[in-house]
Amino acid sequence: VRDTMGARIDEDNKRVVLPELNMSDAELSAYDRLYIVACGTSMHAGLVGKDVLEKWTRVPVEVAVASEFRYRDPIYTDKTLMIVISQSGETADTLAALREAKKSGVKVLAITNVVGSSVAREADEVIFTWAGPEVAVASTKAYTSQVIALYLFSLYFAQVKGTLSAAEVADVVEHLQALPAKISAILDNGEPIRQFAKTIQNATSLFFIGRGLDYAVSLEGSLKLKEISYIHSEAYAAGELKHGTLALIEDDIPVVALATQADIYEKMVSNIVEVKARGAHVLGFALEGDRELAKSVDEVIHIPATTPMLTPILTVIPLQLLAYYTSAARGLDVDKPRNLAKSVTV
Numbered sequence: 083v084r085d086t087m088g089a090r091i092d093e094d095n096k097r098v099v100l101p102e103l104n105m106s107d108a109e110l111s112a113y114d115r116l117y118i119v120a121c122g123t124s125m126h127a128g129l130v131g132k133d134v135l136e137k138w139t140r141v142p143v144e145v146a147v148a149s150e151f152r153y154r155d156p157i158y159t160d161k162t163l164m165i166v167i168s169q170s171g172e173t174a175d176t177l178a179a180l181r182e183a184k185k186s187g188v189k190v191l192a193i194t195n196v197v198g199s200s201v202a203r204e205a206d207e208v209i210f211t212w213a214g215p216e217v218a219v220a221s222t223k224a225y226t227s228q229v230i231a232l233y234l235f236s237l238y239f240a241q242v243k244g245t246l247s248a249a250e251v252a253d254v255v256e257h258l259q260a261l262p263a264k265i266s267a268i269l270d271n272g273e274p275i276r277q278f279a280k281t282i283q284n285a286t287s288l289f290f291i292g293r294g295l296d297y298a299v300s301l302e303g304s305l306k307l308k309e310i311s312y313i314h315s316e317a318y319a320a321g322e323l324k325h326g327t328l329a330l331i332e333d334d335i336p337v338v339a340l341a342t343q344a345d346i347y348e349k350m351v352s353n354i355v356e357v358k359a360r361g362a363h364v365l366g367f368a369l370e371g372d373r374e375l376a377k378s379v380d381e382v383i384h385i386p387a388t389t390p391m392l393t394p395i396l397t398v399i400p401l402q403l404l405a406y407y408t409s410a411a412r413g414l415d416v417d418k419p420r421n422l423a424k425s426v427t428v
């Protein structure tokens with residue numbers, strides 16, 4: 083059992099070190115295919131990890147739901163690395179997928195919060211998230227710390243492979259170090275979210291839309307709302323709406339639209355215009371300094387700017403707050419949602 087986190091930032095050199103990793107740089111850089119396997123919120127963290135890993139290392143990554151993956155016949159080679167993510171380290175489906183992979187001789191890296199958990203003990207490599215005890219059932223700080231662990235691993239992998247230069251790594255590291263102050267600023271400015279929560283507390287259905295990393299975060303925002311406020315919600319890749327689901331957008335349906343990704347911003351705005359034209363009430367998320375989005379939506383939340391790959395850490399916080407305030411406005415017990423166990427061991 084390891085008792086230190088397997089990844090950290092080397093402050094002096096602005097790079098990432100993984101002192102606990104039991105594999106050589108040559109072995110790590112040889113991996114040419116990754117599976118990320120997890121359940122629920124941990125799987126959503128994995129979706130952010132996929133985009134980041136592919137961008138920074140150019141290695142293809144598949145994210146799979148553990149309850150499906152464990153019954154599949156995956157294609158492994160000796161250059162396949164599997165990453166399992168589990169806050170509790172005891173989720174039955176994730177553990178079963180890990181055991182299947184190990185039976186096939188695949189190397190497994192775990193990202194988990196619990197030292198001594200089954201996942202931590204059975205994986206070949208572990209990065210601990212040190213998110214502290216999970217008091218509430220719905221996963222929030224577990225998600226952010228899993229995403230951070232994935233950033234650190236991805237940066238380390240990119241360093242080893244040479245797909246990012248030292249200057250590019252240092253730039254991301256500086257942005258990572260600036261995140262805590264930005265998160266505090268978001269938490270201090272929760273009032274507009276609380277107000278929006280009041281407007282949706284009696285809604286029967288809600289949509290979250292985004293593109294790219296914003297879509298990955300939308301999935302988590304939608305799950306959080308379902309888990310603790312019991313309002314039906316769906317996260318949709320914004321460009322996919324026109325392939326059928328647009329039929330469900332009608333007068334006054336609330337839509338949370340994330341538009342933080344500069345390279346696909348215009349496309350996102352045109353999707354927002356489409357839902358507005360059908361009467362949706364839209365809460366938009368834009369980066370600080372954005373003056374455009376306000377023209378297309380009903381209300382805007384501004385997110386402090388960071389480097390594009392790191393925005394999920396910032397956008398998820400107001401979405402978690404939205405779920406929290408909506409649950410509270412409905413008079414529900416935020417910490418003990420119905421039908422949700424902290425650790426799903428069956």
Ligand code: F1P
Nearest residue numbers: 122123124168169170173221424
């Ligand atoms: C996976 C998970 C959590 C969720 C709830 C049920 O748990 O889906 O994301 O919040 O606790 O289980 P884990 O494998 O990350 O412990």
